[in-house]
Amino acid sequence: MPAINTDDLTKSYGDVRGIEDLSFDVEEGEVFGFLGPNGAGKTTTIRTLMGFQSPTSGSATVLGADVTDVDALREARSRVGYLPSEPGFDERVTGRRLLEYHGALRGDSRSDELLELFDPPLDRPVGDYSRGNRQMLAIVMAFMHDPDLLIMDEPTSGLDPLKQETFLEFVRAERERGTTFFFSSHVLSEVRKVCDRVGIIREGRLVELSTVESLLSRSGKRVRTTVTGGLEDGAFEIPGVHDRTISGRASTREGSRESTRGDERASTTVSFTYTGAYDPLLDHLRQFDLQDLSIEEAPLEDVFMRFYDAEADEAVERVEGETEDV
Numbered sequence: 023m024p025a026i027n028t029d030d031l032t033k034s035y036g037d038v039r040g041i042e043d044l045s046f047d048v049e050e051g052e053v054f055g056f057l058g059p060n061g062a063g064k065t066t067t068i069r070t071l072m073g074f075q076s077p078t079s080g081s082a083t084v085l086g087a088d089v090t091d092v093d094a095l096r097e098a099r100s101r102v103g104y105l106p107s108e109p110g111f112d113e114r115v116t117g118r119r120l121l122e123y124h125g126a127l128r129g130d131s132r133s134d135e136l137l138e139l140f141d142p143p144l145d146r147p148v149g150d151y152s153r154g155n156r157q158m159l160a161i162v163m164a165f166m167h168d169p170d171l172l173i174m175d176e177p178t179s180g181l182d183p184l185k186q187e188t189f190l191e192f193v194r195a196e197r198e199r200g201t202t203f204f205f206s207s208h209v210l211s212e213v214r215k216v217c218d219r220v221g222i223i224r225e226g227r228l229v230e231l232s233t234v235e236s237l238l239s240r241s242g243k244r245v246r247t248t249v250t251g252g253l254e255d256g257a258f259e260i261p262g263v264h265d266r267t268i269s270g271r272a273s274t275r276e277g278s279r280e281s282t283r284g285d286e287r288a289s290t291t292v293s294f295t296y297t298g299a300y301d302p303l304l305d306h307l308r309q310f311d312l313q314d315l316s317i318e319e320a321p322l323e324d325v326f327m328r329f330y331d332a333e334a335d336e337a338v339e340r341v342e343g344e345t346e347d348v
């Protein structure tokens with residue numbers, strides 16, 4: 023049984039689109055990242071899974087419980103940790119009191135251990151807390167009853183870089199214990215560090231569902247090399263090369279001595295994204311006297327943007343197609 027299942031899950035707010043026909047599973051023990059731009063429908067999905075609002079159509083289960091079955095969902099939620107996007111607290115109450123109250127309701131087997139990692143000033147009223155301290159308190163509350171499944175809406179927002187790292191390390195350790203995670207994020211680097219799979223949502227629809235590895239393999243490599251001398255205009259125009267830029271070009275033309283100045287080591291640097299196999303690239307590189315070469319993974323941001331561009335292009339084509347039909 024998957025930890026989370028959605029089947030054509032749809033939620034509208036009157037005429038406003040929230041999410042449309044979302045179908046995906048989150049398997050037990052996996053860390054699933056839910057990505058998308060502002061207004062895409064991430065919070066709508068999470069709030070529907072938590073049973074705070076009913077689906078307009080379609081269905082969803084959380085730990086086997088139908089999200090529209092109040093009793094079954096209440097039972098299941100005792101094994102779920104929830105971190106909302108903007109945790110709301112009684113502002114006059116101290117963090118300590120809130121933890122005591124929450125512990126009495128939901129259970130507390132881990133707050134001491136969690137407070138070693140996430141340490142808001144417990145004796146101050148929550149109304150005096152910084153954004154980061156509020157987030158840390160919410161993290162402790164989400165995990166203190168040792169849930170099997172965590173549903174979190176942008177869990178690292180408001181945390182400083184050091185605490186973000188602490189949080190991601192904690193998620194990795196929890197994953198080793200078999201805990202399942204479903205969390206939304208805008209931050210691709212963190213998704214890359216901890217997630218097994220990602221879903222990308224755009225305008226309420228799921229537009230991608232894949233492993234992080236597969237997303238990265240489709241993104242290709244960033245190649246940057248510096249070669250001795252100048253380069254022909256068509257150099258490195260081989261299949262699989264995209265976004266080629268050439269800089270510091272050493273002129274081989276007569277009369278233009280600025281970059282060569284008689285220096286045999288005058289060089290040209292070329293950078294590009296490469297999505298082909300290694301051998302043809304290496305064969306091509308052998309023709310040059312290489313001074314420097316780096317081949318790195320393309321940033322996940324590039325994949326994301328390219329993916330979105332492709333979607334946008336398709337949308338334009340669809341609209342154009344429809345216009346022609348009329």
Ligand SMILES: Nc1ncnc2c1ncn2[C@@H]1O[C@H](COP(=O)(O)OP(=O)(O)OP(=O)(O)O)[C@@H](O)[C@H]1O
Binds near residue numbers: 038039059060
């Ligand atoms: N309670 C509501 N009433 C009316 N419309 C809503 C409500 N909640 C969300 N929406 C709309 O549903 C759409 C999806 O919003 P949602 O908050 O789920 O996006 P999101 O992906 O979480 O965005 P963000 O990254 O900005 O938090 C938006 O158009 C939003 O305006």
